[in-house]
Amino acid sequence: MFTTFGNRGTMHLGLCLRVLILVALTVPIRAAQPAQETFTLTVPNGPTSTLSGSSVSLLCQVSPLFNVEPLEVRWYHSSNIHSPALLYKDHKIQETPVVPRYRGRVSLTGGMERGNVSLTLERVTLEDRGEYVCQVSSEQWYEKASVFLTVNVTGREPVLSVAEARGGGGGQVNVTCSSEGWSPQPKLTWRNKDGAEIRNEQEVLNTSDPQGLVSVSSWLLYACSYSDWLACTVSLSEEAKREGRILPHIYTAPTAVPGVYKEALIVTLILSLVIICALCSVILCKRRGSMWSSSQKSRNRSDQAELGQRPAETEHLIKGAENTVQTPTEQRAAGEEFNLEGAENTVQTPTEQRAAGEELNLNDWHHVKIFKVNILLDEKNAHPAIRINKGKRAHYVKEKDTEKPSRTHLHVFSEERFSSGQHYWEVKVKDGTTEKLSWYVGVARENVDKRPAVPLTPQNGFWILSYDKEQGFHVNTDPQPPITVAKLTIVGVFLDCDRHTLSFYNVDTKSLLYTFTDVKTSNYFPLLSPGRCDKIPIKIN
Template sequence: MFTTFGNRGTMHLGLCLRVLILVALTVPIRAAQPAQETFTLTVPNGPTSTLSGSSVSLLCQVSPLFNVEPLEVRWYHSSNIHSPALLYKDHKIQETPVVPRYRGRVSLTGGMERGNVSLTLERVTLEDRGEYVCQVSSEQWYEKASVFLTVNVTGREPVLSVAEARGGGGGQVNVTCSSEGWSPQPKLTWRNKDGAEIRNEQEVLNTSDPQGLVSVSSWLLYACSYSDWLACTVSLSEEAKREGRILPHIYTAPTAVPGVYKEALIVTLILSLVIICALCSVILCKRRGSMWSSSQKSRNRSDQAELGQRPADQTELGKGPAETEHLIKGAENTVQTPTEQRAAGEEFNLEGAENTVQTPTEQRAAGKDVHLKGAENTVQTPTEQRAAGEELNLNDWHHVKIFKVNILLDEKNAHPAIRINKGKRAHYVKEKDTEKPSRTHLHVFSEERFSSGQHYWEVKVKDGTTEKLSWYVGVARENVDKRPAVPLTPQNGFWILSYDKEQGFHVNTDPQPPITVAKLTIVGVFLDCDRHTLSFYNVDTKSLLYTFTDVKTSNYFPLLSPGRCDKIPIKIN
């Protein structure tokens, strides 16, 4: 019996050992995976958007995937490269040196053992928008990539108003729509009561306040109506939009009905007839006085002799009847109105009784020797009014192309990897082995520099059917910092329009507004030094792409880049 028990014990012990060995073989063993010698970072192609006050994740992943816990991870805003928003080092997040406004709001998303180094930012504010750099470093290698964050702020309800259309004609009115407090730049859309979008005869103006919030305004000429309303919608997306509506007629008060309008028109016509009759009576009296003064010429000469005046013939002096009457000081002179006395004292020549009745504006112009060329002048639209006030209509490509200038590229001021042909054509050649392609800016400046006036030039960015990988055009201020680590931003003196095959068209603002272009062969660049604006145009469609409104510096240098690793040329037209 003892022997049986011993055999059974041995059998149980062997079975337990086999089970333990099987469990040990099936349970995964987490081994310390060595860091890769080289790696790259993967980030989103386009900007990451979020609402103000919410949380957002800025995605960043190492490739190939491996455990990055032993490495250093650094996130920083491009405007402050020396102070990070988050620093992971020695297997933990460091408290210093971190920008104070990010403390308590940033963390790593998790999954570092799988190569995920994404940043989570909580309670997002408008100040947080812009370019963020994700940098991962090992002892042998480091890499970094940029993620753009846009913060969406929904603005106020649109405010609409109606005014008399000056120059619209045909019963049209000028309808205005404005809204404040948006980020980034919103889209403004006019629609009629049927929901159809109205595209013609409208203008849109965008301005930014010191906090970076955008205000948008638009003007629209529309047929006056008492029943067909107009809708103005300002939106960032379908979820973030505001709408206002208005009836496009001038009298919006409750008493402003068609009958009241007709009564006011009748009263105005009666008053106009009374004024015209009174003025005709004055003109007729003046003509009779002129005839009477001619028949008494000898008597007038006698009166002048008694006053010590030398007789003067009207024809010799070249004076009209009104001026002769002003010299005659007898009691027979006709009585003049104050307007006629001021005109005579200012040597204003009333040329006959057939002069048309003047408005107060025309009277002031006459007192200032301003010649009004007829009453048939048309009333100006808002665009024409700003143009008359020496403000160019930037939406009209034909209005700015007349300022075209000749631009030559300066080969002495070009990146070593750029070759210049005849001062007009630029193309990329292979860079030196000592240069790091991902760490340098590749462009060439022009020989010309501008400090005042208006200047327009064109850059051909596509030749035939061959598409370039990348390029950018724009202007830079004098003595810009040319170090490779300096971002190409307006704060650093660069204002550019860029194209990248992966990201499409964009300008280097913060945030970046969407720019949709179906076809682009030639870029038009218009620089207004006096008004500090820089505009880009699609010459193919003769349309405005984007306008920088705060381009302030003493000297401007045009610049362009033919792109990197792309030997297709780019040239000045």
């Protein structure tokens, strides 16, 4: 029995020795596998595209296939060849000297034993776009190849507006479409209501901001129409596109027809006088009835005194006569409805008119001026170089010499803020014959970024109409549509929070200057600027 156990133990020991020898022989062979003396890198022919915020793999493969774990793999952006985005060396990824913004976002895809050295980049930003270089090095040889990365960013919804065509004639209007925040350059397409693309009589302009985002705009000369809408589509692909629509027509105010406005005003005044006279007559009759009742009561009391008594029946009749005529105040106190032939129900507030479904025409200044509100300027939120007088007037004073001024944009916000409804106010920008050098008016969203480097643009929460003596009138869109103004003393500003529109008017001519159609935020603050180095005041009317 002991002999049998000894033989089995010897067999197991021999088997273990064979396994150990096999492992010992295999590992050194793999570690000692020599690298290829020469090799090449295979990368995609075209650019690699991805969406902002997603992950992407930049492909790079060694050819012929062999284990590259002992080699050095370096990925870097072509703009910074000395600091890599990823460095693999000594069988591991090195923490330094990589570019800090890539840390925690880059890795090798895997499969290095099969020659795969592809780079995975997570949480892609617009700053990551460009040319990347894949470099693989051994002691005898090195090779590198380039991979191009494009980052797609979908911009904002197009903003459309309509203006009179200059010299166009034939009932044509100039329709403008603009959209911001795209990457790379998008395609802009006009279509009619039937979906057919419009190719003629249009211009397209593309501009880039400091961050590399593209703004696109187009102007189209089109026949004025009250029913045939136009569509403007801006797109990178079928999945990444934005569209806006508009009816290409301009409302003609009554003042455009000679004599019509004057006649309408006279008729309105006459009707108003007739209604006022009728109301006064009714009220006067009521008061006379009340006075007659008091006089009759005194006369009856005098007769009672002469007779020495007043029967109960007479007392009852007199009391009944006193109550037959009541003043409006007495009627209200008694719970009766006071209605002078429906006079109270003939006048509606602007809000009641909107609630009743009446359409508001932004092109008619007379429609929007009824929403006028009182605006006071907030001195606490004014630039140090602005002085506020009585909450209405703002003017520029000499700026204090400071190393770091609070902000470069000279403006002041209002005390009021609006979140719903319709609001209209006026700003007097010219006093007499004195002409200002510059100014701007409009609205801003709550908690805007006030750093000097932040431009006053709609994407940063500012919607403004500006004037500069050198450049004239313009709104802060990119590009800036042409705004022709012959004379402007008072600017009317109309904010419709419910429809997200902001319109500017020339109060002198009672005409519309421009309308922002995508003013979306939770709270709006009116703001104005008297301009830099211009001591002539600007004020809220």
